[in-house]
Amino acid sequence: MSPWRDRLRTAMPRLAVIAHDLAMVWVVWQGLHRLRFGVLPNPPHLPLWSTEVVLVLAAQGLVFWWVGLYRGLWRFASVPDLWNIFKACALGLFAIVLGLFLYNRLDLVSRSVLVLYPLVLMGLLGAPRLLYRAFKDSRMERSSKASVRILILGAGHAGEALVRDLRRFGTYQPVGFLDDAARLRGTKLQGVPVLGRVRDLAEIARETAAKLLVIAMPSADASALQTVVAACERTGLPFRMVPRLQDVLEGRSLPGELKEVAIEDLLGRKPVLPDWKAIRGWLGARSVLVTGAGGSIGSELCRQCARHGARRIALVEIDELALTTTEAALRRDFPDLEYIPVLGDCGDPAVIAHALRLAEPEAVFHAAAYKQVPLLEAQLREAVRNNVLSTHTVATACRDAGVGTFVLISTDKAVDPVNVLGATKRLAEMACQALADQRSTRFVTVRFGNVLDSAGSVVPLFREQIRNGGPVTVTDPEVTRFFMTIPEACQLILQASAIGTHEAIYTLDMGEAVPIRLLAEQMIRLAGKQPGRDIAVVYTGLRPGEKLHETLFHADERYRPTGHPKILQAEPREVAAQVIEHAIAQLREASARYDREALAEQLRAAVPEFQPVGQHPPMQASGTVVAFPARHARKI
Structure with a gap:
């Protein structure tokens, strides 16, 4: 079949609708005039067709087209369509009056007809549409x-x-x-x-x-x-x-x-409402760089930056598959932005310097880190190298390149750390604080707790165990954790970054602690099974470096509210820049020798509050103790 015949077949239903509507206009105009003049003893002659009738059809037809009456479908006619028809009839009346006034000064046009015309026409146009929809719905219901x-x-x-x-x-x-x-x-x-x-x-x-x-x-x-x-x-x-x-x-x-x-629907957290105006005002038209861009937080940060106004995004990632996947998803969803993928270890000075030269970023989000608590207890060298030394390398390169804002993604485990992850993250915070200078790069640290569905977190582990028929393994029946969704965490990271303080540590309000046992039981129920009957729940004991309950606040960091109700700003504790620089240098030497004993000694010396699980802290000297209200676990 030729293309013009295909186009004709496609256009036939719409042409039929147009013909129907113009026929209704003719019926209403002629019918109302014949009713009006039919009561007169000597009614005037009203021809079925005349120049006046043609003008009426032309004026009303143009209004129909201009209002967009033929962009909808009868199958889905609804109240908004009736309102559109009424507007078309009212505007059509105005066009008809104007045209006939210019043509014959409204000779033989009844004023009562003009009043009734839009109402009657609306009924004759709307009723067939609604009846057609009711007919199709009834057929669908019968089927x-x-x-x-x-x-x-x-x-x-x-x-x-x-x-x-x-x-x-x-x-x-x-x-x-x-x-x-x-x-x-x-x-x-x-x-x-x-x-x-x-x-x-x-x-x-x-x-x-x-x-x-x-x-x-x-x-x-x-x-x-x-x-x-x-x-x-x-x-x-x-x-x-x-x-x-x-x-x-x-x-x-x-x-x-x-x-x-999903389990995040049941966690008891109220939706976070970021100040999008402030975020877009800070982020709009900026070039940003994200390390660890292929990870759970890094990839979502890239998406949030793309969605809220960034013009260029550099992605630094050591995993080639994660880098390829993240870049492809960004190019698909946000094709108008510029992307600069850089494959390599951000702890390599040459890699980060190369990425900074290419992107010329105004903000850097450092999301690259190792975060598996039990694993890092036995992998101290890699934990220090990636979480501390790489952070120092990236932060120093950003300061030397004149980057406007450097954002470190930290963790609640850095508060009174009891494991290698917490201690290395706390030292990374201190390293950034030591580099801070009022005249150069603004260093911002954002802390939050566990992130739902992030790679290696408990939720995907439980989901896989349930899929395999169990058992679901929980470390301890009393263990609790603070949780936040990935998009929520990234939105609050951007919100904290946009606040504007030159040197700050921000803690995200994580709500109430969630018992992991109840989390596991709820996930089993969501899978359509019963805990203990269909899927067993087994308690394995706390793993190396784990504790029963996390803390969000440190007693020496005086917290104050910010412009956002979910973000608290901590006053950074004093650090001696020379001491931190010396500790970093010592850790680099020990890391190059793979000397785990020296690494452990230096880490404890640099982070005095680091008390591994099972060891008792020294007696606290007398002084002021700041107490925070206890948070109670909530059943989900």
Whole structure:
């Protein structure tokens, strides 16, 4: 078939709609005039076609096209389409009056006809559209009698929109809503009844023979969601949820997609609302460099920088596959930005100097680090080399190159460290502090706790163990940790960086500590199994370098609020720059010899508060002790 015939076939439905609408204009104009003049003893002659009628059709047709009436589809006609039709009819009346006034001073045009014209025309244009949609919906509903029966939890806007989407697919049949609002009891949304409350879910699911449950409460807080999920779990039926708007906007979920309930949805953290204006004002049109760009935090930092205004992003990464994957994802999602991939170890002075020359960054985010606590206890040399010496190398290169801002990604384990990870991160903080100079690079340190779903973290480990049938291994039934999602952590890193203090340590408010035992049990339930029955939970004991509870605050770092409620600024403890520089030099020598004993001795000397697990700290001298309110674990 020739191309013009293909185009004609494609255009035929739209041409038919245009013909229908113009025919309705002719019917309304002629019909109203004949009714108006038909009551007169000597009615004037009204020809079926005249120059006046042609002007009416032309004026109204142009308005229809200008308003965009033919960009929609009858199949999905709705209230916004009716409003669009009303606007087109009202504006069309204005165009008709203007055209006929210029043509014949509105001769033989009834004023009552002009009043009724837009209302009657709106009815004749809107009714066929709505009837057509109702007809298609009824056919779809009849064809879905053997489809999956769904109960929807939440009779709000999200639930109503979900029903419309499900009916279009035709493979799902909504059989009812559940909602705790008393005013909705016995009502219907889109013809689907509100059958009861969420606590009655198990009974209603049996009565309706539901096969799938959908949680349509995208704005529910974690406490409410925990209650709903518990009710879903008691039914034994599979369940999904409508994604939050923020997840859709940030590309983590697709519009209309039903996602599984993730563990981060149940952690009890309220959504963080960054000050995007401040972030974009600081980051906009800047060149940035990210070390460890292929890691969990590094790759998300790159995405956040790309999304919020950076013009150039340099990616420094030692893992070639991670570098390739991250760069490809950025180029796909943000094709208009400039990317500079650099493969190499950021602790190599030549590599970081090369990257700085290529990118000429105004901000550097140092996310490269080793972070596995038990592993690093036996790998002291690599922990010191990567976490301390590489940080010093990158920070020094940034200062010498005149980079505006250097951001060190640190950890809550640097507060009163009891393991090698915490001690090396604390020394990295001190090294950056020793380099700080009011006239040069601004050094910013951001601390936070465990990050959900980051590489090597407990959540993917539990997920893999559950997938393999268990057991799920937990170190201790009492162990707790602070958690934050990867996007949330990166947003707060950018927020802290944008605050503007020349030398600062920022601690992110991690909310309440989460018992790891309850985290494991909830993940097992989310997988549709029961802990202890389908999947065993085994306690293995604390691993080397681990402690039961982490701390977020140090007593000597006086904390004060910032412009963001989730970010606290600590007053850095005094460090002697010459002492730190000497310690770094000694560590470099010991690292070159692979002298682990000397490394351990130097690390303890440089970080006096470092007390490995199992060793008792020395008696504290008398003085002022700053107490912070205890945080209580929250059941998830």
